[in-house]
Amino acid sequence: MNAAQTADKTKPRVLIADALSPRALEIFKERGIAADEAAGLKPDALKAKLKDYDGLAVRSATKVTADVFAAAPRLKVVGRAGIGVDNIDVAAATQRGVVVMNTPFGNSITTAEHTIALMFALARQLPAANASTHRGKWEKSRFLGVELYGKALGVIGCGNIGAIVAERAIALHMRVLAFDPFLSDERALQLGVEKASLDELLARADFITLHTPLTEQTRGIIGKDALAKTKKGVRIINCARGGLVIEADLRAAIESGHVAGAALDVFMEEPAKANVLFGLEQVIATPHLGAATAEAQENVAVQVAEQMADFLLTGAVSNAVNMPSVTAEEAPRLKPYMKLAEQLGSFAGQISETGPRAVRIEYEGQVAALNTKPLTAVALAGLLTPLMDSVNMVNAPVIARERKIDVSETRHDRPSDYQTMIRLTVTTERRTRTLAGTLFGGDKPRIVEIEGIGIEAELAPNMLYCRNEDKPGIIGALGKLLGDNGVNIATFHLGRDRQGGQAVALLAIDQKLSGDLLDCVRELPHVNQVKALRF
DSSP states (O other), rough: OOOOHHHHHHEEOOOOOOOHHHHHHHHHHHHHHHEEEEEEEETTHHHHHHTOOOEEOSSSSSOBBBHHHOOOOOOOEEEEEEEEOBOHHHHHHHHHOOOOEEETTTHHHHHHHHHHHHHHHHHTTHHHHHHHHHTTTOOOOTTTOOOTTOOOOEEEEEEEHHHHHHHHHHHHEEEEEOOTTOOOOOHHHTTTTTTTTTHHHHHHEEEEEEEEOOOTTTTTOOSHHHHHHSOOTTTEEEETTSSSOOOHHHHHHHHHSSEEEEEEOOOSSSSOOOTTTTTTTTTOOOOSOOSHHHHHHHHHHHHHHHHHHHHHHHOOOOSSSSSSSTTTTHHHHHHHHHHHHHHHHHHHHHOOOSSEEEEEEEEEEEEGGGGHHHHHHHHHHEEEEEGGOOOOOTTHHHHHHTOOOEEEEHHHHHHHOEEEEEEEEEESOEEEEEEEEEEEEETTTEEEEEHHHHHHHHOOOOEEEEEEOOOOTTHHHHHHHHHHOOOOEEEEEEEESTSSSSEEEEEEEOOOOOHHHHHHHHSSSTEEEEEEEOO
């Protein structure tokens, strides 16, 4: 073994398992990291090779499963050159102490430009006209298009990519309507867009483009009911996530003549070798090309290499989806508080009807003596995640600032009913909500207050939250309704502010509730709010 080979064994090693820009390999080497490229490995080959590496850089092709993590005892970090981490088992990574990073902003401009390109193509029927002309036809009168000038563009999801699309549409002299629960009045004014409800957007838009994550709230957001609310001749564009559009409903709307056309870069099932929309001349389909430009590939490759190198050489963490930015000394003490803060934020985000305007986080007792910045960040991430894509404890504070959400953090020395407690107060356009939690046994998160009402509950994967008037019969009616529909209740926690006043119920249940059953719960007498929660 020569001296160079011996030196390489002391360096961190990274395997680049998908095709990245050559610049990524250069950055690793410049930073003193030994890096190898081996794209296209089969699962068994990947597991065999990865045992000698500290880092793994991927795009979307390589599936990093629990088995892969189990076969890689040295692995410390997985870097995803791109936004989505669906190909990475984040839970398995967390369990094994592996940091998962992504690059949430590297392909924003590219995806926005692809959206604009599809909008132009859809307006002028360019693919069909091109195919017709190549066949030797000259069907000038057949391909009558529409101008974008003066048209109303409805943007569903006005985050990073949606804002860029809006900016370019305004430059084309389009009127932009934006539906986004987290879009503040100040941000809308800054962008030059008009805030609108979803129904208003559907009714007024000539073109509708989607730029929202795929969540329980957004899945199937463009389906039969939504399409029925649109104006005749509307055109739909989706470069965000497959599943936002119910494809069979869109086909029916196109065939009926209500929808003039659609352009999709993403599909419910990918690779989309077959699809109910294929074969319709009014539909433009591209194979998930949103990030497919040389510039975007360069950007995400540079970002992932720099982030991974920083972590392996200094321990710095950027854009991690499963780990806060904390030192090695702080991590063990903060871990249970991180879970509690995330649960409080997620709870508040899921029960809020509109976007937050202000967030106040108070720390009392033992937790007040710790480094609370990561706790505030993870609470914000939990709050914002239900309606936003690519939010983590690193970028959540930045997103909050961009959206003019007033965030305050306070530490109290005052006596408390608990040795340690975190209280989260969220103010929206309509109301203010407060949640509080503590740790039992030093590491077991518990909710101890909901909207000023004392309650003690451990959160489970599936929960039902109900706020109601304190009247006789509510508990029995709720239990009977769930029982009649085959829903088993694991735990049932109750609290009220006073006799005959407001009450809350928090139920851990064994399965996810259907939308119809939730509607039945809402129709029970004296019920004010019902939410199905996921943790």
